[in-house]
Amino acid sequence: MSQTLIAAEPLQAFTQEIFTRVGFEPQDAATQAEVLVWANLRGVDSHGVLRIPWYVELVETGLMQPRPKLQVLVETAAAMLVDVDHGPGPVVTKKLMTQTMVKAREAGIAWTFIRNTTHQGALGYYSAMAAQAGMAGLAVVCSPPNMAWPGAKAAGTHNSPISIAVPAGKQGRVVLDMATSVAAGGKLQLARDKDIPIPTGWALDKQGNPTTDSKQATILLPAGGPKGSGLAFMFECLSSLMVGNPLLAPMLSGRETSRRHRQNGFLAAIDVARFTDLGQYRAHVDETVEGLKALPKNEGVAELYAPGEPEDRVAAERSAKGIPVPAGTISRIQKVAERLGVRMPF
Numbered sequence: 001m002s003q004t005l006i007a008a009e010p011l012q013a014f015t016q017e018i019f020t021r022v023g024f025e026p027q028d029a030a031t032q033a034e035v036l037v038w039a040n041l042r043g044v045d046s047h048g049v050l051r052i053p054w055y056v057e058l059v060e061t062g063l064m065q066p067r068p069k070l071q072v073l074v075e076t077a078a079a080m081l082v083d084v085d086h087g088p089g090p091v092v093t094k095k096l097m098t099q100t101m102v103k104a105r106e107a108g109i110a111w112t113f114i115r116n117t118t119h120q121g122a123l124g125y126y127s128a129m130a131a132q133a134g135m136a137g138l139a140v141v142c143s144p145p146n147m148a149w150p151g152a153k154a155a156g157t158h159n160s161p162i163s164i165a166v167p168a169g170k171q172g173r174v175v176l177d178m179a180t181s182v183a184a185g186g187k188l189q190l191a192r193d194k195d196i197p198i199p200t201g202w203a204l205d206k207q208g209n210p211t212t213d214s215k216q217a218t219i220l221l222p223a224g225g226p227k228g229s230g231l232a233f234m235f236e237c238l239s240s241l242m243v244g245n246p247l248l249a250p251m252l253s254g255r256e257t258s259r260r261h262r263q264n265g266f267l268a269a270i271d272v273a274r275f276t277d278l279g280q281y282r283a284h285v286d287e288t289v290e291g292l293k294a295l296p297k298n299e300g301v302a303e304l305y306a307p308g309e310p311e312d313r314v315a316a317e318r319s320a321k322g323i324p325v326p327a328g329t330i331s332r333i334q335k336v337a338e339r340l341g342v343r344m345p346f
Helices: 008-021 026-041 049-060 089-107 124-132 186-194 226-238 249-253 278-293 309-321 327-340
Strands: 003-006 071-075 079-087 109-117 135-142 155-157 162-167 173-178 203-205 217-220 263-271 323-326
Touching: 003 008, 003 327, 008 026, 008 049, 008 323, 008 327, 026 049, 026 089, 026 124, 026 309, 026 323, 049 186, 049 327, 079 089, 089 109, 089 124, 089 135, 089 263, 124 135, 124 162, 124 173, 124 263, 135 226, 155 226, 162 278, 173 309, 186 323, 186 327, 323 327
Parallel strands: 079 109
Antiparallel strands: 003 323, 071 079, 109 263, 135 162, 135 263, 162 173, 203 217
């Protein structure tokens, strides 16, 4: 498996230039690039720059609006519903999490529904924004079905991810970022780019048969069976149905056959200091983490980790040594770069 090490700064500058060339405002292109490279730095390569060709395709086919017109449809002291006009997920979600945090400072807690967005990248970025500001943050997103319902040989729900982050002391913040599937969908593309098989239990092929062939895998499997799929179902109820834009039912009933990319989701922020002393809260999070890490370890286990801690370790290493980008990803990105006249970052 061939990989190329690329430093984060030139990779981000390259990514920003790609999105500028396809019509993003410069600051929005910078945000889009920042969120993708943030994922790569943390080892979440399934949500990093391998998404560039797909994002560019979404823009060029009109499914992603590089300069969206956001419309606030409902607003209260502690909540908003915003239609984001199929805008770039990282761009609009960062803006809306910032606004959600402002409302949380005023009301103690705030919730924002997002309607008609496109792929948001790594959700941990947005929940971490809140945690870095001394708040608890939450982000959830839903799309059309791509994950099998337990017992079925076809997709019934989306593998809707969730991220929750809280402020801590020594670590700064603790971040959980997970799909409701065994593996995130982007990991299938990453396996294809690396030209490697996927583990048993990750996915089914289009006929609904288990497969380890990354090129044949199309239907994700839920984490914990009915637990993962049940969470995904309820996330659809709390996002798409709440904003009057269902994504699962039209596909399942056959009323809609187009798998046009679109998403709905929600964000939340809680101002910890409105409910308890923030310093004490951070200390309690640290104490809990330290207690977990001190538990007796299974044979062969060197260390126990808190949520997000392995990614923090990877980020420190990749910041120093560079981000490994697989040959398959390089090849796909290079085709886009050559067509747009953007120089590759190595």
